[in-house]
Structures are given as structure tokens and as C-alpha cells.
Amino acid sequence: MNMNERIAAWNEEAQQCACGHQHRVVDMLIHLEAGAIQRLPGYLSEQGYRQVTVVYDRHTFRAAGSDVLSSIREAGMHVDEIALPENRTGDIIADEAAIVQVMLGVRLESQAVIAVGSGTIHDLVRFVCSKMNKPFLSIPTAASVDGFTSAGAPLIVSGIKQTFQAVPPEAIFADMNILEQAPQVMTAAGFGDMLGKYTSLADWIVSRDLGGEPFCPVAYRMTEEALHTCIDHVQAIAEGRAEGVAVLMDALIVSGISMLIIDHSRPASGGEHHLSHILEMDLMQAGERPVLHGAKVGVACALITVKYKELAQTSGEQVFGIYDQLPEASQLIAWLEQVGGPVTTEQLGVTPEMVEHAFNTAHTLRPRYTGLRYINEVLNTRLG
Ligand SMILES: [Zn+2]
Ligand SMILES: [Zn+2]
Structure with a gap:
């Protein structure tokens, strides 16, 4: 089955699922193949779009943006360009300033906005498109994150990382020729984001059983299968071969869709993501350069697995038995190392104080009952 048949x-x-969630009917065209971006001009004309806007940065212009622009122009359509400027350290941050930059560049006449890039550019475009009520089209340039196909836009507003519900892409053109060329650190980050599903899925069981939170077996299974496929292909992903990158991108797309179906990040984001968000804010506050989302998530997944296994052993609560089934932290680290991602907090540029701060506060970031929340609110209170 191709992706559209699977959707x-x-x-x-x-x-038909009776879990209690509302289930969104996903209506998204997905091309995941070599040469996918060549389908874009035909798609635009089928949709009747004559004027579009393309958003890219210095790196993604070279990777795909320049080809995308010329193919649209050759098809006789009007295209505006937004080249996102980098900050002093050469990074793009999805914050208020960047949101305004995209908004200023999208003319009212523009009929669709095309994001060319990784997660940050997608999040900015999906947010602006939801506010300006315009369709959003996705051209990923690296298999680095699972957010491409979701509706949530993680943005830094007033220094705090928050996820805003925005819009999913109307279509995604994931071109293997482009994804295969991405730096291995980006691919490794995508793998780290998928590895985090071990703890996010386990946390979802805990949220259900301890917090009485909604649980969708369909979304759970989609994410679990995507994770297992990645683990089965870890060697191909590590070598950056087309086969491996295609499996990883497929898994990231599916993970995004599982969040979209239930309009919640539960399947894909648990305690490991909450830790990662705090580390991101602390790094920013310390004036350090940002670290790829999936790189932080992968390391945080290994860190929290150690705590979760302890919890399973010591708490006596049956519900935490799910954490016993997690792979050993040493195995998680070995996989991260194999694909070429960072494995220690030092490699992320994170200090021991930041790790401690994250462990003590990350559970307050989202209203979810996770193992991390139990450790902080029940265990630590009892001990303290
Ligand atoms: Zn993630
Ligand atoms: Zn359901």
C-alpha cells in the first residue's frame, strides 16, 4: 500500500474507534519518492494556484529551494520568496521575530505558502498559514523530525516553548533525492525523535491508567509500528542509505499523522519531550546555540529510561510495569551512537545543573500524567 492508501x-x-477522542479525517496528499518535487508545479496548477510564496533559508535554498523556485516559474506561475535571515550564531529560531518576518512576506494575494526546510521553517509557515487562512505545502529537506505532517507548531513565545494548534500541510513532497543528501546529523536527529516514542508510548499507558487520560489504540499502534520499523532498519539509517532514510521519513510522517488524527501530541511526546523542551529553553537563556530537537529527545529518552526503570522496580505500583519493557538505556545509547547522533548531555552542550533543572520542572510543562510527574509529585514529596 502506498502512503495515501494507508491514510x-x-x-x-x-x-470506527470508540476511544472517546474525536478523530480527524486526514486529508493530505503525500509523495515520498525520488523526484517528488517535480510533481509540485502540476499539483499547483491542478489546485488552481497561480500565485504562491516559498519560504526557505540559506541552506534549504541550496538543497531544494532554488530548484523549487525555478520549476514554479517555468510553469508560468507567480512566486514570492521569503529568505529567512539567520541570527548572529547562524541559526533560525521559531520565535515572535521570525513569525512577523514570514507574515510580512506573505502577500494577501498569495494562494498557498510552501515551506522548504526542516522543522523550524515548517512550524513558522504552518502557524502563519493558520492565522492568514492559507493552504500550507511542505517540502522537507531532511528526515529530522516528526512534525512535518502534524498540526502543532512549537514556537518560542516570550522565551517559553509552547505548542500552538495550527494547520497540517495540504500536501507534502518528500523527495528522496533531497533527503538522502541531508547531513547525517539531521538524519540522526530524526532517528532520535523516533527513539523517543519508546518512552512517549509508555507514558501514554501511564497517563491512561493513572491519570484517566484519553487513549486511542489506533494512534498508539500507528506510532508503535513506525518505531519498530525504524529499529529494524537502524543499520541502513546509520549508513544514510536511501533505503534507511526512506524508512525513517515514512516513520516520521506516520508519527505526525498519529498526532493529527487525535489532535494531540500524546502518542509522540512524553516525559522525554518535556525534558527536551526545558533543556532547549535553558540553552537559549544561557546564550548557547540551539541543538536539533531530535538530538535532545534521543538523549533525554535514554536519561529518563534509567529513572523509569528504577520507578518500575521500586514503586510497587503495577502501572509502572510498562517501563520494565523499555529497552535498556545502554541499548538506546548504542542505537543513537550507531546512527551518528550525540549520546551524552555534554555533547548537547547541556550542564549537569540544566539536567537537574529539567528533571525537577519538566512535568509542569504540560497537563499530562507521566512517570516524570509521579516521580516529582509523589515520590519526591514523600521523600522530602
Ligand atoms: Zn519530537
Ligand atoms: Zn481512537
């Missing part, structure tokens, strides 16, 4: 099957299954 149809998930939609059908989700419509």
Missing part, C-alpha cells in the same frame, strides 16, 4: 485505511479505522 485511507487509518481514517476508516479511526472513524
